[in-house]
Amino acid sequence: MSEPRDTRSRILDVAEELFSENGVDRVSIRDITKKARVNLAAINYHFGSKEDLIAAVFERRIVPMNEARLAALDAVERTSPMGPRLEDILESFIRPTIQHSGTTTAGGKAFSKLFGRCLSEPSPEIEALLKRQFEPLSERLNAALTKALPKLSRSDIFWCLKFTFGALHHWHLTKDRFLPAWLAKTEDEEQIKKLIAFSAAGFRAT
Amino acid sequence: MSEPRDTRSRILDVAEELFSENGVDRVSIRDITKKARVNLAAINYHFGSKEDLIAAVFERRIVPMNEARLAALDAVERTSPMGPRLEDILESFIRPTIQHSGTTTAGGKAFSKLFGRCLSEPSPEIEALLKRQFEPLSERLNAALTKALPKLSRSDIFWCLKFTFGALHHWHLTKDRFLPAWLAKTEDEEQIKKLIAFSAAGFRAT
């Protein structure tokens, strides 16, 4: 293991892990710098403020993740010019979340939880970041889904997409919490397939 | 309007509103006591600590809400002894959330957001409260759903229920945020009907 990379990256990694575990407000700058073994002032030097660090932590994962979503959507739209299947659209939206979850924690995926947490972050800066990041994606998805489901109204598609968003986020946030003892261990891969099938059926039922 | 009821209730109402708007960690005891126009020491006097106040705020809504859910489940199981329909089970779980959302904010429903926020609260005390409150409900729901969907495994039911949970929570949390300009205004009633249909189809598709 040892100390990987430079100060800036070490801060990002540790911050991501601690934020995802405890929430951004319950993690102090001193917690981060101590665990990352860097000086207390390093965060303000490299990022400006704690708020900016939080934004950087989110941004590092969300930007490439949403780029991957858009690329996946491009791909399925290219291969089926008549409009892709509903399941393929949903998959282009769901699958990238497990590929961009990060692996900073030994064994665990830190951003998985952080990602689930970010939507309930009340910080105005994060909210602005989310809006900026998700709006273009949401537009594209709505357009593709409108084509795939011509019988549904824009509103119906919007709300169904929100339900899917919610199921996905909640799954990320709690997939290793609140689990009953009898539950069989399952792979992420299997579960996102279930989620895609679940959501697709939900869309079609509306 | 004027000042309703006693100090304790005023604190609970204001705390619920501020917590739901800003998250428990970004609301100070001074914010609450100032807005409620009570003395700074009142919270520690009446509740013991801030953490205990948070628990009281959650508990005030969650306990009767989950009681209502169990009662609704009882009711549908009583009226159809062969096992209730899937939609009725889901409704007994979903509908009480909009009836127990509270109306403390003028016009808005404060707990609606707080309720959506509570699952991502990292506080161990809240997590324990949630576990205690949701476990019996989850057991009952799993049992009822197993009966209604004999083809599904316990695991499948568990995960589909999690998806439904997530959709419901996310809807509560963001039903008045991140909305596009073109979106038509819809009633809660209509939307929970959509959610029930959406989830029911999702369950059946698995």
Place this chain on the structure above:
DNA sequence: AATCGTTTCAAACGAACGTATGAGCGAACC
């Protein structure tokens, strides 16, 4: 060897936090 921009360091700052204290108050009770 001297200079310069960059990064790290220990130390301190003021503000805000949750909590504790002890006096003060009014109504209820003996």
Place this chain on the structure above:
DNA sequence: GGTTCGCTCATACGTTCGTTTGAAACGATT
């Protein structure tokens, strides 16, 4: 009418927070 009890009050305590500062260390360039 004095005492008790539940509650409110202003004020203070100690801690922790995010941030700032100015000097020291470093590496690259001249």
